[in-house]
Amino acid sequence: MTVAAVDQPRERDYASIIGNVFVVALAVLAILFLALPVVWIFVGSFLQTGNPISAGSMKWTFANYRTIIENDFLIFIFNSVFICIVAVIICTALAVMVAYAFSRYRFPLKRMAFASIVLGQLFPWVILVTPLFVMFAKAGLLNSYVGMIFCYVCVSLPFSVYMLVGYLEAVPRDLDEAAAMDGCSRVQIVLQVVLPLMLPGIVATATYSFLLMWTEYLFALAFLTETTMKTMPLGLALFFGQDTVDWGAVMAASAATTLPALLLFLPLQSKLVSGVTSGSVKG
Amino acid sequence: MISFERQHLGFILAMLVPAFLLLALFYIWPATFNLWNSFTDLTLLSMRQGGNFVGIQNYVDLIRDSGFKTVIWNTAFWLAFVSTLIRLLLGLGLALLIHSEPVRRAGLRTIARMAILLPWATPPIVAVVVWRQFFDGQGLFNQIFLDLGIISEPVAFLGNQATVWPALLMIITWNTLPVVTLTFLAALQTLPKDLFEAAEMDGAGTWRKFVDVTLPHLAPTMVVMGLLLVIWTFNNFVYVWLATGAGPGTFTNVLATEVFMKGFISFELGYSSAVGMIMVAIMLVFGAFYFHFVASRNFKEIM
Numbered sequence: 016m017t018v019a020a021v022d023q024p025r026e027r028d029y030a031s032i033i034g035n036v037f038v039v040a041l042a043v044l045a046i047l048f049l050a051l052p053v054v055w056i057f058v059g060s061f062l063q064t065g066n067p068i069s070a071g072s073m074k075w076t077f078a079n080y081r082t083i084i085e086n087d088f089l090i091f092i093f094n095s096v097f098i099c100i101v102a103v104i105i106c107t108a109l110a111v112m113v114a115y116a117f118s119r120y121r122f123p124l125k126r127m128a129f130a131s132i133v134l135g136q137l138f139p140w141v142i143l144v145t146p147l148f149v150m151f152a153k154a155g156l157l158n159s160y161v162g163m164i165f166c167y168v169c170v171s172l173p174f175s176v177y178m179l180v181g182y183l184e185a186v187p188r189d190l191d192e193a194a195a196m197d198g199c200s201r202v203q204i205v206l207q208v209v210l211p212l213m214l215p216g217i218v219a220t221a222t223y224s225f226l227l228m229w230t231e232y233l234f235a236l237a238f239l240t241e242t243t244m245k246t247m248p249l250g251l252a253l254f255f256g257q258d259t260v261d262w263g264a265v266m267a268a269s270a271a272t273t274l275p276a277l278l279l280f281l282p283l284q285s286k287l288v289s290g291v292t293s294g295s296v297k298g
Numbered sequence: 299m300i301s302f303e304r305q306h307l308g309f310i311l312a313m314l315v316p317a318f319l320l321l322a323l324f325y326i327w328p329a330t331f332n333l334w335n336s337f338t339d340l341t342l343l344s345m346r347q348g349g350n351f352v353g354i355q356n357y358v359d360l361i362r363d364s365g366f367k368t369v370i371w372n373t374a375f376w377l378a379f380v381s382t383l384i385r386l387l388l389g390l391g392l393a394l395l396i397h398s399e400p401v402r403r404a405g406l407r408t409i410a411r412m413a414i415l416l417p418w419a420t421p422p423i424v425a426v427v428v429w430r431q432f433f434d435g436q437g438l439f440n441q442i443f444l445d446l447g448i449i450s451e452p453v454a455f456l457g458n459q460a461t462v463w464p465a466l467l468m469i470i471t472w473n474t475l476p477v478v479t480l481t482f483l484a485a486l487q488t489l490p491k492d493l494f495e496a497a498e499m500d501g502a503g504t505w506r507k508f509v510d511v512t513l514p515h516l517a518p519t520m521v522v523m524g525l526l527l528v529i530w531t532f533n534n535f536v537y538v539w540l541a542t543g544a545g546p547g548t549f550t551n552v553l554a555t556e557v558f559m560k561g562f563i564s565f566e567l568g569y570s571s572a573v574g575m576i577m578v579a580i581m582l583v584f585g586a587f588y589f590h591f592v593a594s595r596n597f598k599e600i601m
């Protein structure tokens with residue numbers, strides 16, 4: 016009897032140890048599932064075959080990077096960086112203006128204006144491609160930076176406004192009023208009082224916009240047909256032949272496209288997460 | 299909130315007009331053009347003189363076309379329903395796992411949080427690329443399955459009707475699971491502790507606590523996340539297009555790829571526009587839900 020009394024809790028201990036081991040093993044599996052593909056890309060980009068499991072591939076090489084550079088990849092990098100940076104600056108500036116008006120002023124049709132911003136976030140972009148193509152063809156905006164910047168500003172403007180309105184809610188309205196009492200003009204209030212306080216929000220929003228544009232494929236595919244105008248996601252697809260795939264080059268291009276996104280993501284992760292929980296950020 | 303007075307009008311307009319002008323040019327004008335085209339027989343050849351007005355003929359053709367039924371089924375069942383369900387379940391499971399005591403004690407919580415960021419930061423095209431290599435004839439999966447003797451010859455997972463949808467959903471799930479998981483994790487961090495203690499006092503076990511306390515707490519997050527996932531995947535063009543090109547044949551064709559292929563490849567612009575308008579109509583319903591139940595509640599103060 017005494018034996019049983021001693022044994023029972025011990026059995027439960029064993030059960031809970033096995034349970035814990037199971038939970039931890041599951042977590043390790045999940046981590047592998049999440050991380051493996053990214054590790055794979057970076058490892059593969061330094062292997063001749065681009066595929067870490069294929070036979071005889073375990074010799075490190077920069078050949079893949081040389082291949083993509085010889086195939087205009089530096090131009091794609093420049094195009095991506097230029098288009099995205101200009102578009103992010105324009106988009107964020109416009110979004111701050113709209114978000115400020117939404118957050119601080121009452122005006123007619125405001126509910127409708129806000130609803131249209133929300134709908135803009137959910138709009139199926141693919142239906143815009145053909146009409147925009149016709150419009151761009153007439154205006155000479157195909158294969159142009161201006162056309163792409165216009166697209167990317169408009170693609171990420173609704174998200175940016177939505178996110179910034181959220182961040183502005185955290186800046187007390189009393190501050191604006193106090194500044195107004197002190198004789199600040201409206202523009203001064205925005206630039207000198209509100210902007211500094213919402214700077215972290217602006218940085219998070221701008222980063223998010225940048226990532227959205229950096230990884231955009233559909234509009235680039237439709238409107239950039241000249242090789243010298245292509246962005247990185249498009250340039251990457253070039254290494255996908257119809258019948259054969261140069262996996263080494265594809266992996267090197269993939270690594271080059273992913274690395275900046277990763278470097279931007281890591282420091283901002285916590286802010287982006289809080290943006291997501293308010294349902295404002297697109298996956 | 300500053301109440302509306304005439305003297306503010308200039309400032310408000312200056313803040314709003316530039317952005318809304320661009321948005322109108324980008325969304326409203328093309329969408330209107332699209333709506334008009336959907337009632338014409340516009341093709342590439344008739345581009346210069348414009349298409350003839352054909353009324354609702356394109357919509358009638360759509361409904362009669364059996365291929366379109368497959369497109370609707372693929373979009374509604376595989377993309378909207380199955381992929382969302384999988385991601386909600388896996389996302390919840392993963393969040394609970396990371397949040398759990400053993401994982402914390404094993405020192406894995408931070409590592410897991412970092413690992414989650416990797417797929418999230420991966421551009422969709424890159425995600426598709428690396429998974430395409432996994433699914434390739436000489437890829438990881440074939441290698442593993444061949445070694446284990448599960449299959450006797452390589453399978454083209456993305457070119458085979460039996461495996462293409464699961465493979466596609468795997469790509470989408472890997473790339474978008476982080477958002478779901480992190481959202482649930484954030485919700486788990488706000489779990490009311492006193493409710494847990496009360497449940498423990500009542501002698502509730504782990505399962506009962508989960509069902510009676512955790513799940514109800516997470517329910518609103520699940521609904522919002524589910525709605526967003528449906529909308530995002532419904533609209534998404536990139537995954538299907540890059541992974542399978544709507545193939546094999548048109549086996550994985552969805553609304554977004556159908557609009558693109560009909561409009562941009564076979565240049566049946568009238569028909570493509572009609573498909574596009576169906577997408578817009580469906581999206582307006584989801585959008586109204588989202589606006590009413592999520593956006594306007596989040597921003598009650600400014601409305």
